Amino acid sequence: MIVSPIATHALTRRYGKQLALKDVTLAVEPGSVYALVGPNGAGKTTLIQLLMNLQAATSGTAEVLGLPATEIRGSALSRIGYVAESQELPGWMTVGAFLNYMRPFYPTWDAALERALLADFALPLDRKLKHLSRGMRMKAAFLSALCFRPALLVLDEPFSGLDPLVRDELIQGLLDRIGETTIFLSSHDLAEIESFASHVGYLEQGSLLFSEDMTTLSNRFRRVEFQVDPTSKLPPQLPAAWLGVEQSGSLVRFTDSSFSSGPETTAQVQALFPSAGDLEVAPLSLRSIFLANARSYAHRSATSSSGVKA
Secondary structure: OOOOOEEEEEEEEEEOOEEEEEEEEEEEOOOOEEEEEOOOOOOHHHHHHHHOOOOOOOEEEEEEOOEEHHHOOHHHHHHEEEEEOOOOOOOOOEHHHHHHHHHHHOOOOOHHHHHHHHHHHOOOOOOEHHHOOHHHHHHHHHHHHHOOOOOEEEEEOOOOOOOHHHHHHHHHHHHOOEOOEEEEEEOOOHHHHHHHOOEEEEEEOOEEEEEEEHHHHHHHOEEEEEEOOOOOOOOOOOOOOEEEEEEEOOEEEEEEOOHHHHHHHHHHHHHHOOOOOOOEEEEOOHHHHHHHHHHHHHHHHHHHHOOOOO
C-alpha cells in the first residue's frame, strides 16, 4: 500500500470564535509538486503549521509520511525539509558555520549536492547570514533543506518578495529535485507555480474548494464568449458551474468551471440563449482560474450574508 506523504481528514483549526481552517481533507501523491493557493488569510500557513506540528488542530487528523502530525519531532524531521517566508536563521553564523551545524542532524546529508548547490546559488561560505540579502538568506535556507534529500519538502511562501532572478534560481533547485522528493508549497506567485506544479489545492476562508492535478484543472476551466440579441437579458437562473457571468451589449462572457463536458456547455447556452451565436472558448491560466474562483466565492458570500439567494 502506497502511503500518502500528506493526508488530512476534516482538519479544523479555531482561534476562539475565528475559524481559520474548516474540515480540510486532502491527499498528496508521492513524488508530486502540490501547490496550495488562496488569498491572504485563507488558511495556507495555518495548514502548513498543523502539518509541521507547530500548532495543534482543534479537530480532525493529519498524517505526514505515515505519522500523525502530532508526532512530527526529533528524528522524524530528518526526512522533512521546511522553509518558510518568516523563517529566522542564526544571523551571527557564517554560511559555512551554519552548514557545519546542520549536517550532523541529517544522516542522509549529501556533501556532493551541498557543493553543487553552493556553486549554483553562489553562496559565500565566509559571509555571516545577517549580512546577506533576503534572497541570499532564502538560498541558504533552501540549501539546508535540500542537501539531505528529504522525502518531503514543505515550503510556506518561499518566493514572496524575491526578485525574479532569485526566484528562478530557487525554482530550478526545486525542478532538479522533482520525482525524488514530494514538494508541498504555498505561494502567491501563480505564474511560477504553474510552470512546475503537478497538483493544486485552492483554499478560501479556511475551506478547501478544490484539490486536483493541474491537467484536470486546466481542462475543466474555460473562458466562454458569445454574441446574443442586445435586447436580451441574462436569465435569472444560470448553471452553478458558470462563474462571473456578465453581459455587455450583445456580448456575454463567463468562466465555465466544468468544461470537461464541452458539448453540455454548448447545449446549456443554446437552451438559455436561443439567439446565441457560435461560442468562442479559450483556456485559462492558473492566475485567471484563481481570480474567477475568488470573485465567485466573494459574490456568494456577499449574497448569502445579505440573505439574497445566489
